[in-house]
């Protein structure tokens with residue numbers, strides 16, 4: 001469970017998002033909102049990548065005080081991944097796997113499921129946008145996170161990979177992982193048990209009814 005209190009995130013004095021009080025329970029949550037509404041900023045803040053005002057805890061772990069255990073508990077998949085171009089998918093995966101304490105068998109399962117094998121040892125500078133996205137998705141599933149945040153997980157990947165991502169989300173969710181997702185495309189509700197839909201608008205986050213979607 002993520003508990004957020006009095007969160008304010010600004011860039012250079014310009015307020016982007018404020019969350020006075022929000023509890024994200026275990027489940028799959030979809031964050032919707034117009035371009036520039038603050039979804040990525042909110043996700044990066046929760047992932048511990050940005051300074052902010054307020055308090056965030058994950059399963060009782062404080063984002064600042066318990067920063068190592070907090071970060072082991074939360075994974076983040078970038079909307080538009082961008083890596084140093086000389087690094088291969090294998091370099092990135094091995095590095096993150098070690099940091100996130102992932103097992104070798106989980107690593108090879110993810111490489112296989114997401115079809116990364118054919119370009120595993122090529123530098124990411126040579127990748128298509130879909131190959132970069134598959135790499136970032138593999139990184140987001142490594143280790144034993146309690147929460148996985150996927151920012152626009154379905155963009156640039158082919159239809160077969162979209163189905164694999166649904167499968168991964170369902171499987172990890174079945175073993176207790178909470179997902180925070182954003183997408184401008186609709187998710188296939190029959191393939192993903194989405195519990196809550198949130199709308200990010202006017203610097204705030206409102207809960208919507210799932211049946212509206």
Ligand SMILES: Nc1ncnc2c1ncn2[C@@H]1O[C@H](COP(=O)(O)OP(=O)(O)OP(=O)(O)O)[C@@H](O)[C@H]1O
Nearest residue numbers: 011016033034035036037038039040041042079200
């Ligand atoms: N590093 C930054 N420095 C200054 N302003 C930023 C920075 N990153 C984002 N912003 C601003 O914060 C606001 C929210 O951006 P953010 O990327 O969080 O939106 P988003 O909802 O994810 O948008 P999209 O749907 O287009 O991905 C925008 O006005 C953007 O210009």
